[in-house]
Amino acid sequence: MTESAAKLKIIREAPKRLRTSDADRYWRQRAPGQRLVVAHPECPGLALVIHAKTWAWVLSFKPRGRDSVTGKRFPSTSMTLGSPEQLSPEDAKDKANAYKGQQKSGVDLAGERRSKLEADAKARSQTVERLLDRYKVYLPTREKRKGGGTLKSAYVTEDLACVEAAFQAINALSRPVGSIGKSEILAILKHRASEQKTGRRWFQSVSRFLDWVHEEEIIDVNPCELIPKNRRPKKPKDRKHYLSVPELAAIWKAAGTVEGLNDAHRDLQRFIIAVPCRVSEARLMRWEHVNLVEGIWMQPDKMTSNEKAHRIYLPSLVCGLLAARHEAQGKPKAGWVFPGPRGKGAITGESTLKARMEKASGLTGWWNHDVRRSFVTVLSEEHGHEEAVLDLVLNHKASASRPGVMGTYQRAEKWNARKQAMVDWCELLDAHINPVTAEHLPENLRHLAAA
Known part of the structure; x- marks a missing residue:
């Protein structure tokens, strides 16, 4: 429903009993521009909220404690427990009571859920492709590991091309970087298993990129570090051939x-x-x-x-x-x-x-x-x-x-x-x-x- 709450006609019901068949009956009463709130008779704060196209069990409560600045109680908040298709009225009541118990012990359920949703959304937005755009800006400014100025433009161009080609080879450019793990790195190595020099170059470039992602505190560990040394691309043997x-x-x-x-x-x-x-x-x-x-x-x-x-x-x-x-x-x-x-x-x-x-x-x-x-x-x-x-x-x-x-x-x-x-x-x-x-x-x- 895209209409704002101010434009909705809110109807409240407080039945003496609420079973699955009752919930289905209320669902059939849905109408455009209307919000039907059916309180659960056996669980204060729990209600079945029905809009024109959606319905869900919603638990409303006041967080424990008071604001240290104003001295007032914190405003009421709410959290969605699930839809009646997933939870029967009895199941919804049990889940709500379990959350209430945690809330009384000082756990901020709504805050935790909100933080998790925000973290998940942030992780989904931090795709390999987006971070690679940031890396393209950073890499030319990075100093050489042994000092002596920044990296040469030819090196930067080749390194970036290797990273992009490696993730493109496994269709991972649009994936969240946090979803890249050991199996994805092994897939990259497998893609270039027959080309020792290219495989090693890809692995080194990807590892440097993921090191930077780790330094930016976007991932906890560089997955390249999880690859056993015996499975990493070996350094090509030095060529000894020469022409007369x-x-x-x-x-x-x-x-x-x-x-x-x-x-x-x-x-x-x-x-x-x-x-x-x-x-x-x-x-x-x-x-x-x-x-x-x-x-x-x-x-x-x-x-x-x-x-x-x-x-x-x-x-x-x-x-x-x-x-x-x-x-x-x-x-x-x-x-x-x-x-x-x-x-x-x-x-x-x-x-x-x-x-x-x-x-x-x-x-x-x-x-x-x-x-x-x-x-x-x-x-x-x-x-x-x-x-x-x-x-x-x-x-x-x-x-x-x-x-x-x-x-x-x-x-x-x-x-x-x-x-x-x-x-x-x-x-x-x-x-x-x-x-x-x-x-x-x-x-x-x-x-x-x-x-």
Whole structure:
């Protein structure tokens, strides 16, 4: 009934007896705009309240005690016990008397019920999706666990995407977060059981999200903590695979034979082979960071993994590739070196590119990140470059060459040695890409070119 109580015609009845058949008879007397209140003759305060479309047993009472400020008794309150379809008049009387007994002992029944209803309503409103919207605002402001500023935007974007994808996979975005338990987390893990790396990433992202929910005192415990360690996704084994120089040369050549391959994709693939940077760094390379005259690529701190500006020397093999791109793009002073097909953003589609490269080169089971291992392995084991120098070229976040106290005092960049490493690497590649180049290699590199 949507009409207000002020507009209702209230009719009160006080029968000497009230049985189930009597209640049914009163129900048949219901009418629009009318409230029929039938007092229970054997239980003061209990009444059958009938509206045009609903009926219920209602217990009215005055809470015990007085207001400490006014000194007056608290106003009367009421609570619904249930409908006559659930409770007979006798059952309603017994339930009302039980509540009265608790009320006399000092229990605030109405208050407890009201608090429970409010808590239940709040829990229902705190869905995963709504809390994720709040988390999206919080996460970019969160400091790194080891200090040193806030999280990088790329990390934030990936983390949020993992959380959303994980809950979407089990259709739980619209569910109250309090209903997410151990079984739901196991369902998420099962959904990605065949993809170890993705499953682990999802689990970690969801756990961080639920940690935040717990910190906000919305849930009592993070359900990810209830998953036994033997059922959590294991860390993928470190990849040890690397490509030989002839194999890399084969991929370089294949990049020029794939039909329908965008020039930017072709040049990106070749650039990744010649420059042992991270794939994401190559994709986001911009002209304003490149000096083709001096052969230097200055990576800004926001691009690198350790958030420190990094300088990479670009030998003639690389500068030739970039110079051709620069000329074809109209010699821009800024913008993406490897733009997407529409030129509005950085290039994407690495997985598609790799699949084409595998087919064209006949080499499978490799990833572009393997080039970094190839660079270190070939130049260290077969050419004698210092591992510390090669580590600096790779710009590792925690360089193995500078642990502990050494990392505090050793600040040398070893730029000349790094330049020479890049020169040797590109000359080896060029010797396999263009065999005639091998004739002009230094003596100490000829045996590698012939391998």
